Amino acid sequence: xxxxxxxxxxxxxxxxxxxxxxxxxxxxxxxxxxxxxxxxxxxxxxxxxxxxxxxxxxxxxxxxxxxxxxxxxxxxxxxxxxxxxxxxxxxxxxxxxxxxxxxxxxxxxxxxxxxxxxxxxxxxxxxxxxxxxxxxxxxxxxxxxxxxxxxxxxxxxxxxxxxxxxxxxxxxxxxxxxxxxxxxxxxxxxxxxxxxxxxxxxxxxxxxxxxxxxxxxxxxxxxxxxxxxxxxxxxxxxxxxxxxxxxxxxxxxxxxxxxxxxxxxxxxxxxxxxxxxxxxxxxxxxxxxxxxxxxxxxxxxxxxxxxxxxxxxxxxxxxxxxxxxxxxxxxxxxxxxxx
Ligand code: UT7
Numbered sequence: 001x002x003x004x005x006x007x008x009x010x011x012x013x014x015x016x017x018x019x020x021x022x023x024x025x026x027x028x029x030x031x032x033x034x035x036x037x038x039x040x041x042x043x044x045x046x047x048x049x050x051x052x053x054x055x056x057x058x059x060x061x062x063x064x065x066x067x068x069x070x071x072x073x074x075x076x077x078x079x080x081x082x083x084x085x086x087x088x089x090x091x092x093x094x095x096x097x098x099x100x101x102x103x104x105x106x107x108x109x110x111x112x113x114x115x116x117x118x119x120x121x122x123x124x125x126x127x128x129x130x131x132x133x134x135x136x137x138x139x140x141x142x143x144x145x146x147x148x149x150x151x152x153x154x155x156x157x158x159x160x161x162x163x164x165x166x167x168x169x170x171x172x173x174x175x176x177x178x179x180x181x182x183x184x185x186x187x188x189x190x191x192x193x194x195x196x197x198x199x200x201x202x203x204x205x206x207x208x209x210x211x212x213x214x215x216x217x218x219x220x221x222x223x224x225x226x227x228x229x230x231x232x233x234x235x236x237x238x239x240x241x242x243x244x245x246x247x248x249x250x251x252x253x254x255x256x257x258x259x260x261x262x263x264x265x266x267x268x269x270x271x272x273x274x275x276x277x278x279x280x281x282x283x284x285x286x287x288x289x290x291x292x293x294x295x296x297x298x299x300x301x302x303x304x305x306x307x308x309x310x311x312x313x314x315x316x317x318x319x320x321x322x323x324x325x326x327x328x329x330x331x332x333x334x335x336x337x338x339x
Contacts, residue, residue: 028050082143152168296319
């Protein structure tokens with residue numbers, strides 16, 4: 001689906017950002033002591049140097065909570081004022097209840113509807129589009145979206161083709177009506193025919209956990225890396241191009257490009273193909289690895305802390321992930337809440 005929403009009656013923006021990354025750092029050297037790999041291979045093939053790993057007792061909501069509190073504080077919104085909480089995650093605390101409901105309770109968001117959304121690494125962009133719709137339609141006035149992942153718990157630490165990629169973290173944003181600017185458009189899609197190229201085969205209703213599942217290690221991430229790589233480079237380019245065209249914009253209009261931090265080589269390829277100035281590209285994969293739905297809000301929160309998000313900054317965001325899904329959003333940065 002694709003839409004230029006700039007003509008809509010209610011302008012919608014991100015009025016507060018926050019993120020949290022667990023303290024424990026796992027370096028490439030640490031991984032080289034666990035599987036047959038090297039810092040050199042991981043760095044040149046992915047751009048990753050280190051990633052954060054949650055403590056055994058930490059679940060997705062534990063990472064989401066501090067990120068959400070920071071976003072609320074920055075927006076000047078209290079938890080009681082929230083009417084909607086959406087958590088994008090592929091690693092919920094439990095299959096149900098939703099991590100969003102657990103988070104809303106911990107925050108004290110007693111007036112909010114709360115649900116989880118599953119779109120893999122595209123989860124934050126999907127959540128933003130859903131919440132955009134709710135706010136633009138007048139259904140929600142103060143919403144919170146969080147991308148939160150504890151991928152280390154579904155990673156096979158003996159599989160060198162996946163364990164080097166992923167990290168844990170959470171990023172949050174408050175979404176509200178604003179006076180002007182804000183979200184200009186979305187482009188989203190899914191191609192379920194490639195779903196098995198990036199999946200956790202068991203633990204759902206198709207293959208419930210059993211001794212057999214555990215023996216075959218089907219409770220962990222399985223990935224056809226080369227296929228996902230090809231898919232990602234293709235759709236991140238086409239999604240951005242189609243969205244910019246729908247928004248009557250070109251790559252020259254983009255001040256800041258925030259790509260999902262999947263692999264530096266994927267991003268380099270996309271940037272080259274789009275003809276984007278590499279100076280405008282945000283990367284932090286070297287420090288966090290691929291944190292799935294958390295990667296974009298963590299990037300945004302860091303960009304803001306670095307002064308890269310000013311009133312009027314035009315931001316292009318693109319993501320790709322399990323589903324397979326993809327999505328882009330184009331927005332003009334402004335935090336001026338509605339008067
Ligand atoms: O958000 C979406 C989530 N997923 C992704 O973004 C993943 C997209 N895919 C990728 O990022 C890349 O495909 C990987 C980083 C996963 C793999 O990189 P690649 O350049 O596609 O490597 P490859 O799978 O083609 O493997 C090349 C070689 C193989 O050895 P042979 O068969 O050529 O002898 C692998 O066995 O590299 C080997 N290899 C490794 N060697 C050292 C695979 N993983 C490792 C490793 N260390 N960790």
